[in-house]
Amino acid sequence: MxxxxxxxxxxxxxxxxxxxxxxxxxxxxxxxxxxxxxxxxxxxxxxxxxxxxxxxxxxxxxxxxxxxxxxxxxxxxxxxxxxxxxxxxxxxxxxxxxxxxxxxxxxxxxxxxxxxxxxxxxxxxxxxxxxxxxxxxxxxxxxxxxxxxxxxxxxxxxxxxxxxxxxxxxxxxxxxxxxxxxxxxxxxxxxxxxxxxxxxxxxxxxxxxxxxxxxxxxxxxxxxxxxxxxxxxxxxxxxxxxxxxxxxxxxxxxxxxxxxxxxxxxxxxxxxxxxxxxxxxxxxxxxxxxxxxxxxxxxxxxxxxxxxxxxxxxxxxxxxxxxxxxxxxxxxxxxxxxxxxxxxxxxxxxxxxxxxxxxxxxxxxxxxxxxxxxxxxxxxxxxxxxxYKEVEKNKKKDILLAHQSKMVAMGEMMENIAHQWRQPLSIITTSASGMQIQKQMGVLDDETQNKSLETIILNAEHLSQTIDDFRGFLKNKNKQEKFDLQNVYEKTSKLISSKLESNNIKLSTHIEEVIINGYENEFIQVLMNFFNNSVDAFKLNKIDVNRQINLKIYKSKDFAYFDYSDNAGGIKDEYIDKIFEPYFTTKHKYNGTGIGLYMSQQIITKHFNADIKVENIKRNMKKIGVRFTIKIPFE
The missing domain is CATH 3.30.450.20 (PAS domain)
Structure with a gap:
């Protein structure tokens, strides 16, 4: 019609x-x-x-x-x-x-x-x-x-x-x-x-x-x-x-x-x-x-x-x-x-x-x-x-916003892939160039060649596994299912570990077996967002030594608890009540979009029917970091 x-x-x-x-x-x-x-x-x-x-x-x-x-x-x-x-x-x-x-x-x-x-x-x-x-x-x-x-x-x-x-x-x-x-x-x-x-x-x-x-x-x-x-x-x-x-x-x-x-x-x-x-x-x-x-x-x-x-x-x-x-x-x-x-x-x-x-x-x-x-x-x-004109304008804005969101997600994904691939690619390059030099010099024997090839194959498989991990993270699952928060941590660790290591960030964990119902990939997205924000905060607040992130996952009779904290300097008091608002960011220097924590809060409250709270960690009246606490009901 x-x-x-x-x-x-x-x-x-x-x-x-x-x-x-x-x-x-x-x-x-x-x-x-x-x-x-x-x-x-x-x-x-x-x-x-x-x-x-x-x-x-x-x-x-x-x-x-x-x-x-x-x-x-x-x-x-x-x-x-x-x-x-x-x-x-x-x-x-x-x-x-x-x-x-x-x-x-x-x-x-x-x-x-x-x-x-x-x-x-x-x-x-x-x-x-x-x-x-x-x-x-x-x-x-x-x-x-x-x-x-x-x-x-x-x-x-x-x-x-x-x-x-x-x-x-x-x-x-x-x-x-x-x-x-x-x-x-x-x-x-x-x-x-x-x-x-x-x-x-x-x-x-x-x-x-x-x-x-x-x-x-x-x-x-x-x-x-x-x-x-x-x-x-x-x-x-x-x-x-x-x-x-x-x-x-x-x-x-x-x-x-x-x-x-x-x-x-x-x-x-x-x-x-x-x-x-x-x-x-x-x-x-x-x-x-x-x-x-x-x-x-x-x-x-x-x-x-x-x-x-x-x-x-x-x-x-x-x-x-x-x-x-x-x-x-x-x-x-x-x-x-x-x-x-x-x-x-x-x-x-x-x-x-x-x-x-x-x-x-x-x-x-x-x-x-x-x-x-x-x-x-x-x-x-x-x-x-x-x-009609206004409708057409709004459509263009929606398309542009969707494109920007995709580009942000792709940029973060590419950054994490780059971190994950840096070391394996270096090993592959070193092994291949070593074989080439040894062959030119006429000293390449079968044993050395086999070891170098095994190293290249092993790191190539690691690169392939990294692709599978990111592909699994990007899959959209429309059905809720039971999953273990230990698995969430392990999968997130595979995606982010290289980035943490390259930024000299020490991760301390206490992870219990806690099974909840919901969307696993969305919870991984929340945890990834916390890690990325901490990395940016260390840089923004110029904290170069003793960088530390603590993660505790435990449970009581009726609730699962997710406790995430860092020592990246915390959040200004005038900003802490605004960080869950859409498009609010303190990271303009690092191209912050102001969408990450807003989306994290939406996922936690609406998809998991849970509570999320944020507070500054203080020692001797001085802010030393931030703590996010998530309380998830089992039913």
Missing amino acids: SRISTENKLLKIIKYVMPIATLFISLIFTLFIVFSNIDEFNKESKNLRHDYIKSQKELVKSEVLRVYEQLKIEHSNIEKMIKVEIKNRTNEAFKIAMNIYKEHQNLSHEKIIKLIKDSLRVIKFNDNRGYIIINDLKGNSLLNPPNKSIEGKNIINIQDNTGKYFLSDTINMLKEKHEGYISYNWKLPYKNDNKYYRKIFFAKELKALNIFIGTGEYIYEYEKKIKQKLINRVQNLRYGLNKFVFIIDYNGKYLSHIKQEYIGKNRINLKDKNGVYITKDIIKTAKKGEGYLSYISTVMPETNLPAQKTTFVKGFDKWNIAIASGFYDKKIDLKIQEKKKELDENNRVYIYKMLTFSLLIVIILFIISIYISSYLEKYFLKYRRKI
């Missing part, structure tokens, strides 16, 4: 296909918008569920924590409230006693004390747990309503279960400050559990009669009262849409719940239809501190039917109770259905608008595409000749 025919077809494609493609793309875009809106609706539905669950979780958690904080505050204030109450009760009794004393000062102290005892004996408070006691400052019990048998007896040496002489301590305290608190352990009168409970006691001295009046309260009893008061408060608590907080003790007994019939019941073995032990899991979570759990609730208040429920639980270990509140997923589904109707309507309106808008855009773009195709046709014809 001719070039003109191809261009005419291309112009027709630009002219007719572009409008059609525009129409097609517009339709695809419209469909994309439609399906994107459907997908967006599905995502929005999921987001709605996610956001609703998140907000409900935050709501129930905040309410549970609010109740928890109330319990915590009340619990922390129990002793303070007890002290305030027993002090007030004591002061009330003290005021009564003082009034009696003032009204009957003409009577004896014994009679006044009897009047006070009779007045205070009947006082009861705190659900009849509280009472007033009177003792004198010698330790004699004068009034003890629940235990009249000790009245009139000296109990100064009475002790609690820790050995504390609490009455003696009370008297000593009153001698110093006339009123105050003291705590001790004592049994509860109505309990036969033989346990001691902490009690706080307040006493106030009536100095005129040498007596003191006081009362006390068991922390356990007062705490129980406060606990029940708070539970009753929680029982009446409602928030949100029919949400409530419920409380369970660590034994499984329900202390507070919206369902009155649950209160007081032990439901430790309550299990939902999935086999989840609801009460046990709530208690377990509470003992850990706090957390969410999900289960099938026995009843949803709005429907009186079981429903999926998510509950937040917080443990209050001071009272061994779990505070909890939850929400039902069913409510989420109802809200999502409402939102779905709203979104369906919004999407229907949006899709209609988008279809109308897209059709309008298609028409506009169709007109624009006709104009653009005509415009492109005119200017394509205008620049056709210019493009």
